Every structure is written in C-alpha cells, then in structure tokens.
Amino acid sequence: MLTISETDIADLGSIVAAALAHSPTARALLADLEHEQVIPETAVQDYYTRNRDRFLTPEALRRGVDPYGEPAPTDIHPYTHVRHGIERELRRAAAHRAFFAWLDKARADVEYAEGYEHPGDPTHQDHEHRH
Template identity: 65%
Template sequence: MSGHAALVGGEAVPAERVEAVLDAVPARHRQTRPEPPARAQRQRRRWATQVVVVDELARRVCAERRLAPPPEVSPARVLAVSGTEVADLGSIVAVALAHSPAVRALLAALEAEQKVPEQTARAYYGRNPDRFLTAEALRRGVDPYGVARAGDFVPFEAVRDEVVRELRRAVGRQAFFDWLDGARAEVAYAPGHEHPGDPSHPDHEHRH
C-alpha cells in the first residue's frame, strides 16, 4: 500500500510505516476473538495505524521538550508485550511502548515529573492493608480488613518509597493518556486507516 496513512499537523505519515508494524506484530497479538478475515485485516491495519500515530506524536513532543532524540524505530523487531501491559494500557499503547523509543522516553519523562504528596502515599497505604501484611501475617492467614494487629503490617516507612514509585507511575500514565487524547485531535486519517473505534466506518469497534 502506497501513499499516506494519516496527516499529523498537516504532514504525511507514510503508509509504509503501518505496513512495517503489521509485519512486525503477529496477528495473534491483536485478535481476541474470531472475525471474518477481510474485516480482521481492515481492523488490524487501522490498529497498526494507531501504533504509528502514537509513535509520530511522541517523536514530535520529544523534540519540543528536547528529550534525548530516540533512535530510529526498527519495526522488524517489536519488544515483548505482556498480557498485563495490554490489560493496563490497551493493546495500541502497549505495542507503541514496545515499538517506539520516543513513546518510552515521553512516558518516562511524564512519570518523573509527577509529585506524590506524603499524605497521598499514606492514604494509599491505609486504603490497601492487604498489600502490606508481613510474611508471618500472611502465613497465619490474617484478615487485613478484620482482626489484625499493628505488628501484622509492614510499617509505612519501610514501604514509603515503593508506594511513591507506584503512585508516580500511575499518575504519569494518566498524564500520558491525557496528552494522547489531546494530541490525537490534530490527526487526520486516510481512508482505510481510521481509528478502529471510529463510528463513521462500518467495522468500528471500541476495543483497544
């Protein structure tokens, strides 16, 4: 397929980049249920277009932020994508992270920028006692929400840094999705490359 897949800020994104992602990502990473072959192929191309668009948008914002310029993407090899990442991020962003150094650089920068107040970390610790039982309490089968002693829990001070890292990561990912939602507004898709969930085409779906 020749021509462009999308226009980002008025500049063409070559369709060849989409084909490269299609070649690099096995179809089994995309499909979660049987679909008619023609429909599946159309939807897979639209899905791959989103991976490329996320990469292109991230490249541009990395340049604007003067983040370390990412090396050229080598689409012949996509890093492994875990089922947990797909569940947490959606398949488009999970594969974009594996495929695109720019996406990884941007997400890392957004995570690093987040500030987690002490009270937020303490509140998280208090809301999730099941995550902080001691090994001994776990062996005894202590109910963290029932009868438990203070000594059954790892002290907050011992897990504070871990909690802060986890919360920073979560807020950073939300910042990434907020950025992506806004950045996609400047994208115009060529026919056959629309977002998989775009209701203007008959094959649309809401799975990511």
C-alpha cells in the first residue's frame, strides 16, 4: 500500500491525497503536470528575495540571527546554492494547482448517489452530515 506523508495530506487535502495514494493514473498525471510547468527566472529570484528567512545558514541559526531582521549577506545561503530547490518547489506548487483545477473540472458534472456525497462538499444539500 502506498502511503502519503502527513505533510502532503495537509498540503493537498485528504481527497486529493487519497486519489494520489490509490491511483497510479492520478500520480502519473501529477508528474506530467509537474514536468510541464515553466517557472520564470524572475519568479525564482522574487521568491528568494521575499523569503530570505528560509535561507539562513545553519551557523546563522545557531547564533540566533533574527530571520526577519537584516541578516548579514554571509548569514544567507547564496542564490546560486538554493536556486534549483526554489525552482523545484515552485514547479511542484504550480503542478498541484494545475492538478486541483483538472480535478475540479473532472468532477464538476459528477452526481453522487444520495448518501454518498462527501460531507464537506458545499454543492450538496446535506453537506454537513457525517458518515
């Protein structure tokens, strides 16, 4: 049985995580979507600039450098060292958004049999019931 990490469940939501855990086709689609994403260099640079606190060096953290203050340039990993990881993270996030959009479109016309609606789906009359 394939397991999904708790972080992925929190990031994706339980329904999407379950689909990915149990459907090789869903996983393949997500992988394809991730490969299709093009992240502009300006987006990667902007992320680095806006999130400097995420790139503090271990030495800076040990010294207690304020991540939201003005750390010295030597307290932050250089852009060239973290660029690839940022791009990978942004590509993955873009793929998740594309997957969510595909899933929403794919299930837009689905009609559930009475009693099988998802309890949190506000499109159903009885969306607050519990299974």
